Amino acid sequence: QQQVKQSPQSLIVQKGGISIINCAYENTAFDYFPWYQQFPGKGPALLIAIRPDVSEKKEGRFTISFNKSAKQFSLHIMDSQPGDSATYFCALFGNTGKLIFGQGTTLQVKP
């Protein structure tokens, strides 16, 4: 069963714009929500992560917004740059000890 749904599947943004990727999950057994970034031909790498006791976490141009009651969290990339063009995965980690990934969003930032 699909425990996390990620949208959109692909996203095109102009340089300097805001990129927003959303994830929704189905149950409350998760307590760590990382985002991974993957460049073509490379493995995913941790970008930023949040725990459910905070509603927002910011690191540079990257922000996670977390809505526990709605079971949703999103990644915002401010001032998007061509170097941000990559595939982004949200993920969930909970009491099973396993990391569950979203379907991925391919971001293209046009110069």
Next chain:
Amino acid sequence: NAGVTQTPKFQVLKTGQSMTLQCAQDMNHEYMSWYRQDPGMGLRLIHYSVGAGITDQGEVPNGYNVSRSTTEDFPLRLLSAAPSQTSVYFCASSYSWGIQETQYFGPGTRLLVL
């Protein structure tokens, strides 16, 4: 540190052939895992290990075997390759099995089964 290394980078198999995908890490990580990545499916956990001698199944274990005889190595074996196993395979490791542990991924092995 080399981090997480995977070999080969690319492999073509015929249906029914067997092979082993190699994964090694030099960070003394206890937790290692294998994922497969397919378009529109994200990454799905195949098998994982919380330490040498201990392995367990993930979300999609059928057709794959693993063993963990050392902390450093975690090979993934395809017993009888099928076209449905065409995918990109990633090995990952983390210091321990905990919620705040970052998983470090290898560069991947691209497998094509004809």
